[in-house]
Structures are given as C-alpha cells and as structure tokens.
Amino acid sequence: MPGPADPPPADLTGLNDKLTALITAVDGVDRLHPTLRRAVATVAAGVLHPAAPWSGRPGRPGQPGLDLSRHDNQIDVVADLGTTADHPAVTVCRAVRQTIQNTLQDAGYRPGTITITVVNVAETHQTTL
Amino acid sequence: MALADQLPQLECGRTVEDVWANAAAPANQHEQHCEYCQQARHNLRRLQQAIQAERSLPPDPQQEPSGRVRAGIMSIVRAEIRHGRRIPLEYPPVEQPAGNTQTGSLTDAATDDTADAADPELAITEYALAEVIRSAADDIIELRARRIRLTPSPQRSGPEAEPVSVQVAISVSASASSSIPELAELLRERITVAVAEQVGLSISRVDVAVEDVHDAWAS
Numbered sequence: 001m002p003g004p005a006d007p008p009p010a011d012l013t014g015l016n017d018k019l020t021a022l023i024t025a026v027d028g029v030d031r032l033h034p035t036l037r038r039a040v041a042t043v044a045a046g047v048l049h050p051a052a053p054w055s056g057r058p059g060r061p062g063q064p065g066l067d068l069s070r071h072d073n074q075i076d077v078v079a080d081l082g083t084t085a086d087h088p089a090v091t092v093c094r095a096v097r098q099t100i101q102n103t104l105q106d107a108g109y110r111p112g113t114i115t116i117t118v119v120n121v122a123e124t125h126q127t128t129l
Numbered sequence: 130m131a132l133a134d135q136l137p138q139l140e141c142g143r144t145v146e147d148v149w150a151n152a153a154a155p156a157n158q159h160e161q162h163c164e165y166c167q168q169a170r171h172n173l174r175r176l177q178q179a180i181q182a183e184r185s186l187p188p189d190p191q192q193e194p195s196g197r198v199r200a201g202i203m204s205i206v207r208a209e210i211r212h213g214r215r216i217p218l219e220y221p222p223v224e225q226p227a228g229n230t231q232t233g234s235l236t237d238a239a240t241d242d243t244a245d246a247a248d249p250e251l252a253i254t255e256y257a258l259a260e261v262i263r264s265a266a267d268d269i270i271e272l273r274a275r276r277i278r279l280t281p282s283p284q285r286s287g288p289e290a291e292p293v294s295v296q297v298a299i300s301v302s303a304s305a306s307s308s309i310p311e312l313a314e315l316l317r318e319r320i321t322v323a324v325a326e327q328v329g330l331s332i333s334r335v336d337v338a339v340e341d342v343h344d345a346w347a348s
Contacts, residue, residue: 086327088326088327089253089329090218090251090329090330091329093218094219094251097250113250115248115252116250116251117252117254118218118253118257119212119254120260121253121257121261121327121328123264
C-alpha cells in the first residue's frame with residue numbers, strides 16, 4: 001500500500017480492474033451493467049487511440065458498468081450494477097460503497113463522489129440436488 | 130415477431146422510437162399527460178443536444194463507428210431511456226443551515242454534493258423497481274399487472290441518513306372469478322414484502338386500480 005510519501009499511480013487501469021473484481025465479489029452483486037456513458041467512452045477510446053488502449057494513460061479506463069474519473073488525487077466513481085433478489089439492493093449498495101471507499105484509500109487516493117445505481121434485480125434460481 | 134415487439138417499451142406501452150418520432154414536435158395529447166413519455170422526451174432532448182454539439186465538430190470519417198458498434202450503442206441508449214428516474218435508496222444526512230460549519234472535511238464535501246435529492250448517491254432505476262413490483266403482482270395468478278407509478282418520499286433535513294419509502298400506484302386486470310378486495314389486499318402484501326426483501330425500501334402506500342376484468346380461464 002502506498003504511504004503518504006508515495007504518490008498514487010497515474011494509471012487507473014489496475015485500480016479499475018481491482019475495483020471490478022472486488023465489487024463483483026460483494027454478496028448480492030449479480031454483475032456490473034454496461035451503460036451509455038461507458039460505451040461511448042470505450043468507443044471514443046478505440047477511435048481516438050486505436051493503438052493505445054487504456055493501459056498507460058490516466059483518465060477514464062473502461063470496464064462495463066464502472067467509470068472512474070480523477071481530479072488531482074480524488075477519484076469519483078460511477079457504478080451501475082445488477083443485484084440478486086435474495087439480497088436487499090440498499091444493503092448491497094452500501095457494501096459496494098464501503099468497498100470502493102476502502103480500496104481507493106488503500107491505493108492512496110481520496111474518495112470523491114461515489115454514485116451507485118441498481119439497474120436490475122435478478123431473480124435467484126435455487127438449484128436442487 | 131414484429132419489430133415493435135422487440136423494442137423496449139415504456140411503462141405506458143409506447144416504445145422509445147414512438148417518442149423519438151415526435152420528439153421535435155410539441156407533445157401530443159398522450160405525451161402531455163403521460164409522465165413516462167415526458168421523462169423520455171426530456172432524456173431524448175438531452176441526447177439531441179449532445180448530438181448537435183458533436184455534429185458541430187469537423188467531420189472525420191475515421192471516427193465513424195462500425196454497424197455493430199452503432200447497434201450496440203443504440204441498444205444501450207434505448208435501455209437507458211427506458212430505465213427512467215433514479216429512485217433514491219437512502220437519503221444522506223443533510224446539515225441544518227444554522228448549524229452548518231465548514232470544516233472542509235470529506236464528509237462535509239460528500240454531504241454537499243449529495244444533498245440534491247435528484248441525484249442521490251445510492252439509487253435504483255424506476256424500471257428496475259417497477260419490475261420487482263410487476264413480478265410480485267404477476268405471481269398472483271388472478272392478476273395481470275399493467276401500469277405502475279412510483280413516488281418516493283421527499284427528502285427531509287436531518288443529521289442521520291434517512292430511509293426512503295415509496296408510494297405505489299398500480300393498475301391491473303383481475304380475474305372475473307376473484308374477489309377484488311381480497312386480491313387488492315393480497316397484492317399490497319406481496320408488493321410490500323417483495324420490495325422490502327429485494328430492494329430494502331419500505332412501501333408507504335399501494336393504490337390499486339382494477340381497470341379491467343378478464344375471464345377466469347385466461348388466468
């Protein structure tokens with residue numbers, strides 16, 4: 001974990017991947033959902049920088065349903081996700097928010113605005129043996 | 130299957146394409162009274178403004194997306210417009226103006242940023258919440274859910290995060306062989322339980338309007 005003297009890395013790709021893994025591991029998260037904002041950012045990245053995808057560049061790395069934007073040392077996060085019907089969405093969102101805050105702080109960033117939207121509640125299918 | 134059957138529908142039954150076709154004209158009679166169409170028109174106007182801003186840039190053929198990319202984007206555009214409003218899952222604490230001390234802390238900044246109830250930190254789309262309610266209603270074999278309208282409780286100032294409750298207005302078709310008062314009571318109970326369990330919101334009121342009666346065998 002970076003200390004106070006170590007500035008956090010400019011490249012957000014690793015942070016994005018880590019957040020994606022941690023968010024989707026939260027109980028009750030079904031998946032991250034692609035949104036128009038993310039799709040446009042991804043297309044724009046492919047068109048404007050076809051030979052240089054997200055890695056190595058600061059800014060807005062792409063994962064469907066997760067959008068990071070950096071302002072100095074502060075990171076704003078927008079997450080769009082589906083939850084499972086066996087967990088209350090509000091509880092899931094609070095856990096996701098806490099996960100994001102902890103991860104950003106551990107990485108040496110200051111958590112900014114964290115906006116989480118549930119776009120789908122998936123039925124849970126019980127399997128019987 | 131007709132093309133219209135494959136397009137996402139608003140709660141009122143019209144497609145986004147229907148609204149888009151009339152977006153440049155004044156709202157028609159239906160749109161003047163339909164909150165779903167009004168919301169879609171508002172969202173489409175914002176999309177149109179973004180498109181106009183993009184068109185003002187010099188053209189570059191290399192920036193043209195492929196047909197597949199274009200289809201993917203349009204699919205997401207339709208889904209986003211259909212999702213409707215963001216309904217808050219909680220209201221954050223709101224500082225009282227008299228006791229508001231600017232400390233510059235993260236907590237204060239977050240509170241200031243999120244105090245606007247129109248853009249809550251944690252939210253569920255209107256469509257997702259309506260689908261939970263629709264599913265609860267459709268589990269009752271004598272009922273067919275039609276339109277669903279949701280009204281979240283207003284935000285009040287307070288030092289603690291505040292739970293959100295929602296008023297539901299649902300119109301249904303009921304089986305001719307059923308007791309409508311009993312069905313309405315069962316529906317209220319199912320909706321309240323489903324929303325509490327799956328979403329975590331409380332339901333303050335469920336208004337049930339039986340708009341139609343269908344044959345019992347059709348259930």
